[in-house]
Amino acid sequence: MSIKNMRLEVMQFLENKVDSFVDQYLIPVEKIWQPTDFLPNSESDTFFEEVKELRELAKDLPYDFWVAMVGDTITEEALPTYESWLMDVEGVDNLERNGWSKWVRQWTGEENRHGDVLNKYLYLSGRVNMREVEMTTQHLISDGFDIGTGRDPYKNFVYTSFQELATYVSHNRVSQLAKNYGDNKLSKMCKMIAGDEMRHHHAYSQFVTEIFKVDPSEMMLAFNYMMKNKIVMPAHFLRESGNKISSAFEQFSDSAQRIGVYTANDYVEIMQKLIEKWEIDKISGLTDEAEKARDYLMKLPGRMAKISERLVIPQESHIFKWVEPATR
Numbered sequence: 001m002s003i004k005n006m007r008l009e010v011m012q013f014l015e016n017k018v019d020s021f022v023d024q025y026l027i028p029v030e031k032i033w034q035p036t037d038f039l040p041n042s043e044s045d046t047f048f049e050e051v052k053e054l055r056e057l058a059k060d061l062p063y064d065f066w067v068a069m070v071g072d073t074i075t076e077e078a079l080p081t082y083e084s085w086l087m088d089v090e091g092v093d094n095l096e097r098n099g100w101s102k103w104v105r106q107w108t109g110e111e112n113r114h115g116d117v118l119n120k121y122l123y124l125s126g127r128v129n130m131r132e133v134e135m136t137t138q139h140l141i142s143d144g145f146d147i148g149t150g151r152d153p154y155k156n157f158v159y160t161s162f163q164e165l166a167t168y169v170s171h172n173r174v175s176q177l178a179k180n181y182g183d184n185k186l187s188k189m190c191k192m193i194a195g196d197e198m199r200h201h202h203a204y205s206q207f208v209t210e211i212f213k214v215d216p217s218e219m220m221l222a223f224n225y226m227m228k229n230k231i232v233m234p235a236h237f238l239r240e241s242g243n244k245i246s247s248a249f250e251q252f253s254d255s256a257q258r259i260g261v262y263t264a265n266d267y268v269e270i271m272q273k274l275i276e277k278w279e280i281d282k283i284s285g286l287t288d289e290a291e292k293a294r295d296y297l298m299k300l301p302g303r304m305a306k307i308s309e310r311l312v313i314p315q316e317s318h319i320f321k322w323v324e325p326a327t328r
Contacts, residue, residue, distance in 0.1 A: 003218065004090065010215050011091025011100065011153050014207065018099030025203035026106050035117035038189040040124065051124055057183040058125040063317055065177060067255035070133055070322045072170055073122055075235040076115035078140045082234060083108045086160075090151045107200065114193045121186065132321040135241040136248075143237045143245060148229050154215075154222035157207045158274075162231045164201035165270050166262065168194050173261040205277055216283050217290035223278070224293035227271060227300055240321045251318035258317070264308035272301040 040050030086104045087094050094101040122128050149155035175190035211219045238249040256262045275281075280297055 006215060006218065007090050007153055010211060013214065014210055015091070015099040017210070018103050021203060021206070022103060022106060025199055025206075026110060027199075029109070032110065033113075033192055035113055035120060038117055038185060038192070039120050054121075054124055054185070055126050057181075057186070058127050060181050061127070061178070061183070062259070063323060064255040064259045065174075065181075066127055066323045067252060067317070067320055068170075068174060068259060068261045069118070069122065070128055070320070071235065071238070071252040071256065072167075072174065073115060073118040074133065074137050074140060074238065075167075075233070076111070076118060077137045078145075078234065079108060079111055079115060081141055081144055082111075085145075085147075086156065088151055089153050089156050091153050107203075110196055110200070114196065117189060117193070121189065128322050132241055136239065136322065139239050139241070140235060140237060143239070145232075145234055145237055147232055147234065148226070152222065154208075154211060154219055155226055157204050157211070158223050158226040159231060160204040161201060161208055161274060162226070162270055163234065164197050164204055165273065166231075166233070166266070168197035168201060169266050169270070170256070170262045171197060177259065177261070205274065208278060212278060212283060216285055217287040220280070220283060220286060220290040220293050220297075223274075223280075224297055227297060231267070248320075251320070254313055255317060257313045258315075264311050265305070268301050268304045268308055271304065275301065 040047050040054060044050070083104060086092060087101060089100075092098070092100040092104060094104075119133075122133065123130055147159050149159050171190045171194035175187045175194060178184075178190060179187035208219065208223075233249065233253075235252075236249050237245045238252060239245050240248055253262070257264070275297060280294055283294065286294060
């Protein structure tokens, strides 16, 4: 049997469990939080007072914080790209609306709320140039991305397991920083987003766990491939208006690292957590090639940690078009 056919067979086997995955890891629309739960109520007579309070609290947040917030928002708002990518993965059939496409649509519905609430917060804060943010978002959706997974479900589930945990870290750190600066409402909002991301991480990592049970060698090789080639963030083609795809994502990452929102050390820790979660050291029945892949994976976090220790982050912030001069 070809590798592609084996992947399809495994996806079809796991599809029988998709409804239970939906029930376990996703929340019904009527029960989950919505963006308006964390924003000034436009129907209320106190709306303008609430907006004023939001803007006053926003004044105390530093420049790199706003860069991180904008980058997180743009990343979340590029959701159409992520959905279309996942819909094209082997075994996901939106034409016949199979179980996997149901998962992707419902996961997208939950994720869509994140960009919605963050965008509205940025707009009300008066601290960012929303037109520049909107142009960057449109560029990112238009440019698309290449996360190195192809249509392979095994590689895609490794990617989403990693990425969902990375976004949890980022939103959770932003929540902590907002709380430190006295903005408890923003802190709670980002905490709720982080909670969604952690739930989604548990889902995608469970998919990988299930695959390891039935196709351990190929799953090991896929995990090894993704770690060896490194996980790129979904906004790695980030660019500002008037510019070509260049170093904007790296400059955004520098801001996130300076304030500790997401660091090279976090990358290494996530890798280690996945190795432990999937009990890579205990997987049995591997081919010789997969055994070599396992050996490489077990040593990789230590190697990456040494590299991360040598990284030098620029102390000066790049001046983005997104952020108004008043916040610099």
